[in-house]
Amino acid sequence: MTWRVIARSEAGTSHIKRSLPCDDDCLIAQYRLPCGDELLAVVVADGAGSAEHGGEGxxxxxxxxxxxxxxxLGESEITLDASLAEILVAAAHDGIASRATNDNLQPxxxxxxxxxxxxxPKLGTMAFQIGDGGIVxxxxxxLELAVVPMAGEYANMTHFVTQENFREVLAVRTFDSLATKIAAFTDGLQRIALDLATDTPHEPFFRLFxxxxxxxSLEDEEVLLDKLSLALGRFLQGPQVNERTDDDKTLAIAVWLGGVKSTTASDESGNLDARA
Structure with missing residues (x-):
């Protein structure tokens, strides 16, 4: 096991009050590469509040x-670059376009x-983004912010993967080094997780995670991750978050453990729920 990952999507209070589901979705997956390394993929999507079927999108x-x-991955060795990011984003764009056509709707x-x-490890790191939310x-x-969250032409607007010019607004950033800590989140957490004045991560928010x-841990890995995932869910639905945002929120957190001795956290309380 080289990556340890947890992720949760939780409905915002505005959706809960209207008995609506969370419109976020998330992919966390690890793939064994021919070279023997593990490729981690963390991908997050947030349905637009202005779109009737944003959650489905x-x-x-x-x-x-x-x-x-x-x-x-099944075709050949891959390179973590802008061309791969465009392939993935185009797949999302085209998939939604096809779904819209089938449902007699617009993208x-x-x-x-x-x-x-x-x-x-041998490929480095690639981050891609269309719209708001953040990658740390x-x-x-x-800790650094990979891409500045995107704003649209007007206040409270952003870009979406459904746009015809999605390739033009796609932001990609690559790093030769492996990211040993990764966090990806939807815009419901932006004001809590980032210092928006400087476009930098709010480090205390991420440190405990x-x-x-x-x-x-002496616990079985699956049991440990289940416990941490439940604790993350309680945190996202707790007052420290909900008092500052009524939006849906998704947070995926990953750390690289391969070849590195695990460290013991300085806080021994074990209380993931207690801090923002």
Whole structure:
């Protein structure tokens, strides 16, 4: 086991009050490469609140990205670059367009944002993003924001993978180094997870999550990850989050453990729920 990953999507209070589901979706997957390394994929989509079927669009986008990545891995060795990002995003765009045609609707009815990270030891790291939300990485220089969240032409607007010019608004950033810490999240967490004045991560928000994932544990790995995932869900539905946002929120957290001795967190309380 070289990657340890947890992710949760939780409905915002505005959706809960109206008995609506969460419109976010998320992919976390690990793939064994021919060289023996493990490739981690973390991809997050957020259905637009202005789109009647935004949540379905997010689900279609995530499924399309997963299928396209699996297909690409089956063809040959891959390179984590802009061309691969465009293949994945185009798959999401085309998948939603096909779904819209089948339902006699327009792609904008399924509008969603899309962002993700791919990382492997010998390949480095690639982050891609259309829309708001955020990707925070540590590639050896401490936590940094991979891509500045995108704003649209007007206030409270952003870009979506359903746009005809999705290739033009796609942002891609590559790193030669492996990201040993990764967080990806939808815009419901932006004001909590980022310092928007400086476009930098709010490190206290992420520190405990990374520490808990890095801890040595005598528990079965599956049991441990289940417990951490449930704790993450409670945190996302807790007052420290819901008092600051009523939006849906997704948070995926990953740490690289391969070849690195796990560290024990300095906080021994074990309380993931207690901090924002």
């Amino acid at each position: 997010a689900q279609v986008a995530i499924a399309a990205v997963a299928a396209a990545l699996q297909s690409r 904008r009815d399924f509008a969603c944002t899309l962002l993700g990270v791919l990382a492997a 990485l540590d590639v050896g220089n401490g 990374f520490e808990k994932l890095e801890e040595d």
